[in-house]
Amino acid sequence: MTGTHATPTTLDLTADPVTLTRALVDVASVSHHEDELADALEAALRTQAPHLEVLRSGNAVLARTRLGRPHRIVLAGHIDTVPIADNVPSTSADGVIHGCGTSDMKSGDAIFAHLAATVPEPRHDLTFVFYDCEEVGTIHNGLGRVEAEHRDWLDADLAILGEPTDGTLEAGCQGTMRGELRTAGRRSHSARWWLGDNAIHRAGEILDRFAGYTARDVEIDGCVYREGLQAVGIRGGVAGNVVPDECVVSVNFRFAPDRTAEQAVAHVREVFDGFELTVTDISPGALPGLSAPAAAEFVRSTGVVPRAKYGWTDVSRFAALGIPAVNYGPGDPNLAHTREEHVAEAAITACADVLRGYLAP
Structure with a gap:
């Protein structure tokens, strides 16, 4: 691990995704300064998910199963945020969590990290990618570094990015x-x-x-x-x-x-x-690829009608590799980067339940 923190942050990945969301938000991780959170995620995955192979790349943390399943699914989320606007640590009231990154996209990260630790025998092989520097220039994006240095870790039949979609499945991107x-x-x-x-x-x-x-x-x-x-x-x-x-x-x-x-x-x-x-x-944009078997199965499991993604996200990187990719997360995209950023606890639970239903045996 690369951090130099006097008291290392400890994360409990088995905690409820709502609780874990607050824990992730409370670790400040503005772009280029994700090391404390990356250290905590790496340590938690290595100790709490022994069924996973773990890799550290800069401030990106990757983990995967090797169960020989016929399909592999990537669950990817950036761990960096825009500069904090007096909204860290998090607060909670009336079933809503407020704080920097709650919507974009630490609530999605919390769901992925929780599933990584609590679904040891998934129906599909899984790869988890928690990466750095998405909120800044493309040249710094940790996913690009992972692609350049560890290309095989991104191979999959479907990639799900936890970008905020308000619980709707947004396919591809412009x-x-x-x-x-x-x-x-x-x-x-x-x-x-x-x-x-x-x-x-x-x-x-x-x-x-x-x-x-x-x-x-x-x-x-x-x-x-x-x-x-x-x-x-x-x-x-x-x-x-x-x-x-x-x-x-x-x-x-x-x-x-x-x-x-x-x-x-x-x-x-x-x-x-x-x-x-x-x-x-x-x-470039990303084609939705919803006719691919793994993608079609995920669409059915969500129970929602997919819609086009208006805007650009890192699904484009996966599409360029020939991997169908979708955006699916509990946050409201309209709240991203605002002082009022927040996420409903019920939305976190609902998305976690959908993903668990799709991935668990």
């Missing part, structure tokens, strides 16, 4: 592309405007194309993904008496997972033909 559209002009004194060419005025045509754009709705495996092409920022101007010679419009394209990243870029270039586009960031 892809996202960010970029910048530029217009060029010529500077001049604003009193002699006819000697210049206003780049901000030229951006009007770009905004008109945004306004006139018709986004697709795409149905895949019964889930409808709504695309969106939006201007999310604009900058330009030199001074109050200067005709500007450059304007930059920031664009965000949320695309359905039937498009590749390359096809998404090509589409945006087509929409804004005649303007310079610089792609600044892109992440």
Whole structure:
């Protein structure tokens, strides 16, 4: 273990997932500072789940069964949070737990950790992945490091990420592309405007194309993904008496997972033909893959109608490896990253019961 804490944190993974959620929340684990929680999870898995093989990778902790089952399921959750907003340690009142990470996603982690310790003979072989640095830049994401260094640990027939979904199964995810559209002009004194060419005025045509754009709705495996092409920022101007010679419009394209990243870029270039586009960031989406046997079985076990995931999550990483992946957790995604972040105890219990029913013999 890598931590240097004077009094190591002790976790009881056999405790009720509600109790365990509070215990996880009470260990601060802002991105890049997950070592105390990773140490506690590693120690608990090694001592309380002897049926599991355990691996430490940086501040990611992995554990798996080797029972020779015909199918393997990955249960993955990030253990980091956004910066604390005066909401650690946790509090509880009227059946609701308040605190940083309650929704996103320590309640999901608590369920996974509890199942790791209390289901020694699951119907499917299981791999548990508790990873670091999801809430920051992709380059730091612990799941990417695990993929690079321990690729075989991610092999599975289905991956379930405990991202907050309010108890609904959200399949796949949208892809996202960010970029910048530029217009060029010529500077001049604003009193002699006819000697210049206003780049901000030229951006009007770009905004008109945004306004006139018709986004697709795409149905895949019964889930409808709504695309969106939006201007999310604009900058330009030199001074109050200067005709500007450059304007930059920031664009965000949320695309359905039937498009590749390359096809998404090509589409945006087509929409804004005649303007310079610089792609600044892109992440592909994830197909739901709900027709795969393990995924179909899980859908049936939840008893809910799956819906498309609006937004990007690490299911995309699994989809890129050819592994069907879904988001399923007790938290409300609308509460993630807020000062008011909380999760209902009943929601934790309900999700834990569903997963236990799916995994236990």
